[in-house]
Amino acid sequence: MSQVLDETDTSTYKLNIRKIVVAVDLSPHSKKTAAYAAEFAKSFGASMTLVHAFEQERITEFTTQEVREGYEEDKRDTEKALKKLAESVRKTYPDCYAEFRVGDPAQEVNLVAEDLQADLIVTASHHPGFLARLFGIDQAPKILHRAGCPVLVYHEGAE
Amino acid sequence: MTNQILERKETDRENSSRSDLNIRNIVVAVDLSPRSSQTAAYAVQLAQHVGASITLVHVFPPEPITEFTSVQAYETFEEGRRRTVEKLGKLVKKVRQTGIQCTDDFRVGDPAEEVALAAQCVEADLIITASHHPGVLGRVFGLDQAPRIFYRAKCPVLVYHGTAE
Numbered sequence: 001m002s003q004v005l006d007e008t009d010t011s012t013y014k015l016n017i018r019k020i021v022v023a024v025d026l027s028p029h030s031k032k033t034a035a036y037a038a039e040f041a042k043s044f045g046a047s048m049t050l051v052h053a054f055e056q057e058r059i060t061e062f063t064t065q066e067v068r069e070g071y072e073e074d075k076r077d078t079e080k081a082l083k084k085l086a087e088s089v090r091k092t093y094p095d096c097y098a099e100f101r102v103g104d105p106a107q108e109v110n111l112v113a114e115d116l117q118a119d120l121i122v123t124a125s126h127h128p129g130f131l132a133r134l135f136g137i138d139q140a141p142k143i144l145h146r147a148g149c150p151v152l153v154y155h156e157g158a159e
Numbered sequence: 160m161t162n163q164i165l166e167r168k169e170t171d172r173e174n175s176s177r178s179d180l181n182i183r184n185i186v187v188a189v190d191l192s193p194r195s196s197q198t199a200a201y202a203v204q205l206a207q208h209v210g211a212s213i214t215l216v217h218v219f220p221p222e223p224i225t226e227f228t229s230v231q232a233y234e235t236f237e238e239g240r241r242r243t244v245e246k247l248g249k250l251v252k253k254v255r256q257t258g259i260q261c262t263d264d265f266r267v268g269d270p271a272e273e274v275a276l277a278a279q280c281v282e283a284d285l286i287i288t289a290s291h292h293p294g295v296l297g298r299v300f301g302l303d304q305a306p307r308i309f310y311r312a313k314c315p316v317l318v319y320h321g322t323a324e
Contacts (some may be wrong), residue, residue: 015204036315043180043209125309141306143320144290150201152317153309 005048017044019116022110023123023143026081030124033154034085037122038093040152049116050089052082075102079152081148106142113149119145125155182209186278186289188270188308189218189247197321198289199250203257203286204293205317212260216277217247218270278312286316 022037024030034050039152057063057071079100086098101108113121125140144151187202189195199215206213219240229252247263254261264280266273290305309316 014206015201039180141311144305145303147320150317150319152315154315155309155312 015044017046017119019118020044020046020048020120020122021051021109021113021116021118022048022083023105023121023139024082025105025124025139026052026078026085027124030085031088033122033124034089035092036154037152038089038096040120040122042093042096046088047095047097047100048093049112049118050082050086051098051099051101051109051112052078053103053105054078055105056103105139106146109139109142109143111146112116114149115142120150120152122152122154125153161309172192181285182211184214184281184283184285186214186216186264186274186281186283186286188218188246188274188286189250190289190304191217191243191250194289194321195250196253198287198319201319202287203249203254203259205258205285207257211284212262213254214262214264214277214281214283215247215251215254216264216274217243217267218266218268218273218302219243220266241324243280256285271302271311274304275311275313285314286312288316288318290318290320301317 015039015116020037020041022034024033037048040046054075057068082098086096089096099112101112109121109123112118121143123140123143125138140151140153140155144153182205185202185206187199189198199213202213205211216276246264247265251261251263264277266277274286274288277283286308288305288308290303305316305318309318
């Protein structure tokens with residue numbers, strides 16, 4: 001790709017972004033992240049897939065039926081929220097899909113990106129404190145370090 | 160004729176959609192390693208697509224706190240700085256040859272802090288930087304600048320991993 005800088009005529013080479021994976025945690029900021037990603041997708045004529053990974057339940061022999069039911073209900077609600085977000089994006093950009101996963105967020109986002117052969121991952125970052133960063137609570141750096149394609153971080157402060 | 164209309168419609172659609180993505184100034188953080196030209200090339204393509212200008216930023220480490228032990232040590236440090244400025248200038252020239260408006264910003268200090276400041280100075284809409292996939296210890300001790308940049312930046316940050324050479 002660095003050849004672009006060595007070639008005299010660069011008009012023949014175009015940046016090809018066809019598939020964008022958007023990692024959303026479904027916090028209030030996710031709508032903004034999805035809207036920004038939609039602008040990007042529209043500009044390149046790319047498809048976008050919103051991905052949310054629901055954390056796996058730690059089931060032990062002491063896990064009660066009530067807890068399991070609560071977990072299943074949370075899971076259903078989260079999946080609905082993801083579908084709702086995708087529907088709201090589709091109103092302005094129809095080429096938008098939703099992918100609901102269960103597991104480690106960073107791992108699942110990268111798996112979806114690999115499966116789709118995505119050209120870009122868009123994710124949000126929440127400016128956590130030092131300890132939160134150290135203990136890996138923010139997913140953005142984790143996604144970044146596992147990704148095989150460029151990652152665009154749209155953080156909470158960005159408008 | 161139909162094809163021409165279709166092409167024109169496609170171009171119109173492309174132009175109208177481009178204006179929605181409001182990226183006018185892109186700051187590209189380069190460490191001037193061999194991979195920097197890959198990062199710059201990616202930035203050039205994005206800038207061409209959205210019609211943005213580019214500011215290439217390189218941050219040189221500050222002078223050591225302890226005094227230089229000899230004149231020679233000081234001269235070596237200064238020589239290193241001069242060479243880095245030259246390298247940055249060459250990369251800027253290369254970018255300009257692509258038709259993109261490009262300026263350089265050579266800074267001294269903490270890389271992440273200075274890149275974020277440079278972006279604020281030009282009211283950048285996007286920062287592009289490279290990541291080098293460091294090991295766990297490298298991450299804990301903040302050797303990879305990419306996360307440090309996006310925690311400080313006020314605009315979106317695109318991290319480009321590059322391709323294997």
